[in-house]
Amino acid sequence: MTATLSVRNLRVEIPTRAGVLRAIDDLSFDIAPGEVLGVVGESGAGKSITGSAIIGLLEPPGRVAAGEIRLGGERIDDLGPDQMRRIRGRRIGMIFQDPLTSLNPLYRIGDQLTETILTHERLSQRAARDKAQKLLEEVGIPAAGARLSAYPHQFSGGMRQRVVIALALCADPELVIADEPTTALDVSVQAQIIALLKRLCSERGASVMLITHDMGVIAETADRVCVLYAGRLAEIGPVRAVVKHPQHPYTHGLMSAIPSLAGDPDEELAQIPGAMPRLGAIPDGCAFNPRCDHAFARCRAERPHPYSAGASDAACFLHDPDPARRPPEPVARAAAARGIAAADETPEATS
Amino acid sequence: MTAAHTSPARPAAPDQDAVPLVEVGGLRRVFDLSKPWLNRMIEGGGRVTLTAVDGVDFSINRGETYALVGESGSGKSTIAKMAVGLLPPSAGRVSIDGTDVWGEKGADAMRRMRRKIQMIFQDPFASLNPRWRVQAIIEEPIKAFGLIADPKDRAARVGELLSLVGLDARDGQKFPHEFSGGQRQRIAIARALASDPQFIVCDEPTSALDVSVQAQVLNLLRDLQERLGLTYLFISHNLAVVRHVATRVGVLYLGRLVEEAPARELFAAPKHPYTKMLLDAVPDIEMEGKERLAIAGEIPNPVNPPPGCHFHPRCPFVMEHCSTDTPPAHLVGDAAVRCHLFAEDRAKTR
Numbered sequence: 026m027t028a029t030l031s032v033r034n035l036r037v038e039i040p041t042r043a044g045v046l047r048a049i050d051d052l053s054f055d056i057a058p059g060e061v062l063g064v065v066g067e068s069g070a071g072k073s074i075t076g077s078a079i080i081g082l083l084e085p086p087g088r089v090a091a092g093e094i095r096l097g098g099e100r101i102d103d104l105g106p107d108q109m110r111r112i113r114g115r116r117i118g119m120i121f122q123d124p125l126t127s128l129n130p131l132y133r134i135g136d137q138l139t140e141t142i143l144t145h146e147r148l149s150q151r152a153a154r155d156k157a158q159k160l161l162e163e164v165g166i167p168a169a170g171a172r173l174s175a176y177p178h179q180f181s182g183g184m185r186q187r188v189v190i191a192l193a194l195c196a197d198p199e200l201v202i203a204d205e206p207t208t209a210l211d212v213s214v215q216a217q218i219i220a221l222l223k224r225l226c227s228e229r230g231a232s233v234m235l236i237t238h239d240m241g242v243i244a245e246t247a248d249r250v251c252v253l254y255a256g257r258l259a260e261i262g263p264v265r266a267v268v269k270h271p272q273h274p275y276t277h278g279l280m281s282a283i284p285s286l287a288g289d290p291d292e293e294l295a296q297i298p299g300a301m302p303r304l305g306a307i308p309d310g311c312a313f314n315p316r317c318d319h320a321f322a323r324c325r326a327e328r329p330h331p332y333s334a335g336a337s338d339a340a341c342f343l344h345d346p347d348p349a350r351r352p353p354e355p356v357a358r359a360a361a362a363r364g365i366a367a368a369d370e371t372p373e374a375t376s
Numbered sequence: 377m378t379a380a381h382t383s384p385a386r387p388a389a390p391d392q393d394a395v396p397l398v399e400v401g402g403l404r405r406v407f408d409l410s411k412p413w414l415n416r417m418i419e420g421g422g423r424v425t426l427t428a429v430d431g432v433d434f435s436i437n438r439g440e441t442y443a444l445v446g447e448s449g450s451g452k453s454t455i456a457k458m459a460v461g462l463l464p465p466s467a468g469r470v471s472i473d474g475t476d477v478w479g480e481k482g483a484d485a486m487r488r489m490r491r492k493i494q495m496i497f498q499d500p501f502a503s504l505n506p507r508w509r510v511q512a513i514i515e516e517p518i519k520a521f522g523l524i525a526d527p528k529d530r531a532a533r534v535g536e537l538l539s540l541v542g543l544d545a546r547d548g549q550k551f552p553h554e555f556s557g558g559q560r561q562r563i564a565i566a567r568a569l570a571s572d573p574q575f576i577v578c579d580e581p582t583s584a585l586d587v588s589v590q591a592q593v594l595n596l597l598r599d600l601q602e603r604l605g606l607t608y609l610f611i612s613h614n615l616a617v618v619r620h621v622a623t624r625v626g627v628l629y630l631g632r633l634v635e636e637a638p639a640r641e642l643f644a645a646p647k648h649p650y651t652k653m654l655l656d657a658v659p660d661i662e663m664e665g666k667e668r669l670a671i672a673g674e675i676p677n678p679v680n681p682p683p684g685c686h687f688h689p690r691c692p693f694v695m696e697h698c699s700t701d702t703p704p705a706h707l708v709g710d711a712a713v714r715c716h717l718f719a720e721d722r723a724k725t726r
Contacts, residue, residue, distance in 0.1 A: 067586035068557075183674050211447035212613065214674055216657040238586065241616075241659030268661050282591035284616040286643065286660050293598070294591035294620060300556040301586075 027098040028055035029200050029232040030079065035092035037071070037078050037256075039304075046304040048074045048087065049256045051330075056200065061223070061233040063247030063264065065240060065279075067301050071256040072236045076202045078102075079234070080117055081109040097199060115145045118193030118231070120222075122205035124185035127192075128177040134161075134188055135173030138195060145196035160191040164221060183214035187221065194225055201226055204236045219246055240283055244268050252276050255302055255312040262337020272334035273341045275313045311341070319343060319352045396435035397607045398442075398459070398575055402468035405429040405454050409679065426679045428454040430631040431468070436624070438574075441601065441608040443618040443639070445654070446628030449678050452611045455628075456579045459609055460495050472575055491521050494568035498580040500560035504552040510563055511548035514538070517571040537566040541596060558589030565596065569604070577609045582617060594620060615658050619643050627651050630678055630686040637711030647713045650687045685716065693717055 037049035049071045056062045066072045077083045079094055081104070094102040101112060113119070121127045129137060138157035142148065148156065154173070161169035164187040177185055186206065193201055203222060207215040223246055226233050235247055243250050244264060251261040252273065260273040271277040281295035299316045302308060311329050314320040323342055334344035345351050410416060410423040429451040436442040444452050457463035459470050461477045470477040475489045494517070497503040504513055514534045517523075524530045535545030541562040552560055561581060568576055578597065582590040598621060600606060612618050618625060622639040627648065635648040646652045673690045676682055682689050688698040698716055706718035 067588065181674050211675065212615075212654065212657045212659075213447060215659070219659070239659065240587070240661050244661045245659050279588055280661065282588045283661055284591070284594070284614075284620045286616050286619060286655070286658060290619045290639065290643070293595050296591040296595055297588040300558055300589060 028095075029058050029060075029097060030056040030234065031093075031095040031098075032075075032079070033093045033095075035075070035078060035094065036090045037074055037083065037087060038090040039087045041086075041305075043305055047090075047256060047307075048304060049078065052092075052253075052256075052258050053331075054251050054258070054261055056232045056234060058199070058232055059227065059230050060249065061226070061235055061247045063243035063250040064234060064236045064253065065238060065243055065250060066253035067238065069255075069301060069304070070253040072238075072253055073204055074256075075253070076204050076234065076236050080113055080119060080202060081106075082113075114141065114198070115196045116198050116200065118196070118198035118201040120186075120189055120193045120201065120203040120206045122208050124182060124189045124209070125177065127189050128185060130177050133174050133176055134180070138173075138188075138192060141192055142195050156195070157191075160195055161188070163225065164188070164191045165217075166191075182210055183218060186210060186214075186218050190218070190222060190225065194229065194231070197229060198231060200232045200234065202234045202236070205238070206235070207242060208237065208239070215242070222246075240268070240280070252279070255307050256304065257312055258331060258338075258340055259313070260334075260337050260339040260341075261331070262335075262339075266336035270335060272337050272339035272344060273313075274317045274319055274343070276339070278316075321352045323350065324352070395438055397438045397473055398436040398609065399471045400435065400455075400459065400468070401433050403429055403432045403455065403458060403465050403470065404467040405451075405458060405463065406466045424679060427681075428631055428678065429458070429465075432626075432628075432631075432633050434624075434626050434633065434636060436575075436607055436609060438607055439601065439605050440623040441610050441621050443610040443612060443622035443625045444628055445612060445615060445618050445625060447613060447654075447675055449630070449675055450628040451631040452613075452628055453579055456495070456577050456609065456611050460493050460577050461490060462495075487521065491571045492574045493577070494571060494573040494575075495577045495579065496561070496564050496568050496581045499584050500557055500564050501552075501584070503564055504560055506552055508551075509548065510538075510550055510552065510555075513552070513563065514548070514567045514570050517567060521571050523571065533570070534566075537569055538563075540569065540600070541566045542592075556589070557585050558592055561585060561589075561593050562596065565593075565600070569600070573606070575607045575609070577611070579611045580613070581610075583612070583614070590617070597621065615643075615655060616660065627654065630675065630681050632686060632714060633705075633712075634687065634714045635711060636705075636713075637709075641710055647708055647711055647718065648687075648715050649691045649693055649717070653690075685714070 033053050035049055035052045036047060039046045039048050052075065064072050064075060078089055089102050093100055096116060135154060135157055138160065139153040142153040142156055158169050158173060161172060166172055166184060166187055180188065206222065207218050210218060219242060235243065237243060247264045249262060250264045250267045252259045252267065254275050260267060260271065260276045267276060268280060271280050278295065278297035282297060284294060297316055302312060308315055310325045310327055314324040317324065329340045329342050331338040331340045332344035332346065342351055405428045407426045407428055408423065409426050411421065432455060434442060444455060446452050454463065458465045464478060472489060472492055477489065511534050514537055515530050518530055518533060524533055534548050538545050538547055543559065543562055552563065555563065582593050585593060594617065601608060610621055619639060625639050625642045626633045626636045627650065629650050635651045642651065646655050684699045684701055685703050688694045691698065695716055703714045703716045705712040705714050708718050
């Protein structure tokens with residue numbers, strides 16, 4: 026089966042006065058039909074840029090410098106603006122973080138929905154309006170018929186995000202890119218929106234690329250997760266495997282740093298020393314090497330490419346098939362000191 | 377769970393253990409959202425008010441962290457502003473070490489009292505002046521309160537503060553833009569510590585930071601508390617973070633404290649239906665595929681909150697009188713819960 030979305034060796038460059046920055050470097054992943062892929066990383070890791078590159082909305086001077094993006098098997102990264110516009114909205118739906126800025130404040134909700142529907146489908150005005158109302162009902166807006174003539178400011182944050190979801194789904198896209206869809210919302214509303222997004226996409230068989238910094242949201246929503254660090258892939262794999270048995274030292278540090286509602290509250294949180302490098306100052310070799318407990322000479326000289334590691338793929342020499350080329354030190358040392366299962370331990374040892 | 381009240385990681389000095397440093401009583405703040413007088417006269421319509429904080433009481437013991445949690449519009453930040461003296465309350469009082477923050481006092485007494493209070497803000501990109509060197513930023517409180525007159529001594533103190541928060545003493549010569557978000561928050565913490573305060577209000581101090589950096593800042597705050605015996609009022613919407621830092625927790629809903637309990641108890645056995653829902657709604661990496669309980673509805677408009685218990689339209693256990701009577705605070709164990717469900721319990725035990 027062809028993947029809904031297939032990204033191969035994607036490289037995004039941003040030319041600046043100080044030189045060309047690589048915002049995304051050699052990133053590859055697939056999203057299968059109906060799959061929810063979570064994309065996580067800290068700010069500046071390249072999550073949103075990946076999303077913008079896929080829908081062809083990179084902010085200039087940013088550009089796709091190498092690699093391929095295929096949607097349902099067809100290449101879309103070399104299409105012209107007009108062709109791309111036909112794909113956007115119709116085949117790829119988009120949901121952005123702030124529902125207030127993704128809706129036009131001067132138009133009624135009903136008009137915005139019908140306009141979008143009419144752009145993608147040949148329908149009469151009346152049929153489009155009926156469809157808009159049905160969509161609003163589907164996303165759980167009470168009294169949908171009456172709310173069609175309301176303006177965005179008359180909706181609450183959660184309701185507005187529901188409208189944005191309706192907009193994204195109105196042309197039945199095969200892929201929905203949701204960029205931090207719940208970050209601006211309160212927790213109680215967040216749960217509703219995530220549940221809604223998941224239900225609607227699975228009903229329609231749409232694939233979802235869920236971009237967020239919130240690992241909790243990913244853990245409960247995504248099938249697979251792709252962890253980015255400084256514009257590069259750190260680890261990609263099934264969500265349970267990545268959360269419970271992270272294979273890349275960065276993922277491992279990230280998972281242990283997240284405060285959880287389980288576990289001992291009096292224990293210090295594990296912390297990764299330092300911060301993610303800026304794009305202009307990514308170290309040679311592995312981008313994570315200055316912060317990594319396992320780093321050795323090879324990490325500083327050579328860049329690791331994803332190796333198969335358990336259920337996931339991790340870009341780390343710890344998983345080099347040739348044991349002689351792995352880091353020499355005992356791998357578990359630092360992690361064991363923090364009382365967390367080391368990257369290569371068996372599942373039983375986790376708790 | 378043997379020691380429910382004393383947390384081993386944060387021991388308070390034994391002789392001061394039960395003395396509250398901060399006491400907040402009947403705190404209330406009403407904002408007037410009315411149109412201007414002339415518009416009201418011409419277009420009609422009366423005054424519109426928003427009760428952001430509605431009769432909140434709590435006290436914080438020395439060396440403890442009191443966390444206020446709530447969703448947007450619950451009044452968290454309004455309470456923080458009133459506690460540090462940035463916003464006058466409409467009613468009620470805040471006292472710190474026995475001195476009323478809003479009491480009528482001479483400028484000197486006011487200044488002495490204010491020295492004890494500092495605040496750390498959410499956004500370290502907005503809270504530091506981009507045109508000042510870090511040195512100037514951190515020594516500002518020292519100068520303002522006239523603590524150290526000699527510039528050399530002051531510079532030494534700034535260096536001391538910088539190393540206290542895990543930065544290099546030489547970083548004082550740099551500008552804020554040369555630092556990452558987490559480092560900037562450390563600078564903000566150093567500035568807060570400069571006047572040697574006893575009480576620090578942290579308003580969402582890690583919300584703008586990435587998780588790996590958030591852990592660093594939370595650990596630093598905890599470390600400083602142990603070393604300097606600080607008292608924190610910690611404001612956050614993130615329950616997992618609160619669980620890691622708080623000794624006591626107050627849950628706010630539309631300006632009222634619906635539940636107040638020691639942190640361990642609140643997270644182990646939440647009592648108010650809203651607290652329960654809030655805890656169920658948190659996405660957690662330890663979820664193990666557990667379905668999140670979606671809370672019905674959204675926070676109502678605070679200008680026109682539901683009568684009686686504000687939570688009753690969303691509450692699964694709603695009773696008849698919930699929509700008419702405002703529930704008083706019922707004591708259940710160490711927790712104070714504003715919910716009619718616990719009125720019966722109390723009658724039985726009597």
